[in-house]
Amino acid sequence: MGTDNERSDSEMEKMLLIYKSFMARVAKSDEVAAAGSRFLASFQQGLELVRRPALDRSSILLKNIIKANETERLTSYFNAGCIHANDGSQNLTKLRTCVLGLQSLVNTAKTILIELEGLLEDVIRVVEAANEYLLPSQDEDINDRLMREVTIANKEETASSVSGRPELTDYATMVGIIYSMIKQDSVMQEKIVSALNLKLSSGELETYCTMWSLRPFIDDEIMHRAWSFIP
Numbered sequence: 001m002g003t004d005n006e007r008s009d010s011e012m013e014k015m016l017l018i019y020k021s022f023m024a025r026v027a028k029s030d031e032v033a034a035a036g037s038r039f040l041a042s043f044q045q046g047l048e049l050v051r052r053p054a055l056d057r058s059s060i061l062l063k064n065i066i067k068a069n070e071t072e073r074l075t076s077y078f079n080a081g082c083i084h085a086n087d088g089s090q091n092l093t094k095l096r097t098c099v100l101g102l103q104s105l106v107n108t109a110k111t112i113l114i115e116l117e118g119l120l121e122d123v124i125r126v127v128e129a130a131n132e133y134l135l136p137s138q139d140e141d142i143n144d145r146l147m148r149e150v151t152i153a154n155k156e157e158t159a160s161s162v163s164g165r166p167e168l169t170d171y172a173t174m175v176g177i178i179y180s181m182i183k184q185d186s187v188m189q190e191k192i193v194s195a196l197n198l199k200l201s202s203g204e205l206e207t208y209c210t211m212w213s214l215r216p217f218i219d220d221e222i223m224h225r226a227w228s229f230i231p
């Protein structure tokens with residue numbers, strides 16, 4: 001029995017090391033998402049500037065303003081629709097920079113996802129190695145564990161076992177849940193970046209910005225619980 005306890009402790013130590021590495025990459029994923037949100041907001045701003053219509057030069061009010069403050073420079077600016085000659089090229093450059101930045105972040109997110117998948121496989125191996133000496137009460141179908149974990153997270157309970165400490169399979173289940181959420185979030189982000197172009201309507205772009213910012217596939221309660229698993 002003592003040997004089994006030692007083996008169980010050893011597997012838990014391995015699990016904790018993997019879990020901490022996993023959550024460190026989750027934190028990196030959050031940073032990538034936040035940076036992407038800023039790039040997307042900048043793209044939205046730049047696109048709206050490109051689309052900004054020239055001022056109505058037939059406006060009597062504007063004509064009176066120009067007449068009262070007439071200079072060659074102001075007249076030229078007014079005749080150009082109150083848009084600087086290089087505004088268009090600068091905004092297009094800004095849009096391109098934003099798209100390139102987003103594409104780079106998507107690639108970074110893919111790399112992180114691959115790393116998370118590798119750590120998920122490590123977790124599965126630890127659980128498989130531990131199965132022969134886990135207590136009967138812990139020998140539960142993984143789908144049941146998954147549903148139980150989500151239910152617990154939604155009810156904001158804090159204990160996953162009688163002792164109040166996460167068990168080996170609790171860590172494994174949490175890793176599986178978070179990996180699934182981040183994978184869906186990454187797929188959504190990639191689709192948004194692929195859809196960016198100068199013909200997007202303001203409504204479509206606003207929806208993309210909102211979806212990226214809200215991260216609908218990421219459950220904040222589950223994430224909070226996941227961080228609480230780290231001793």
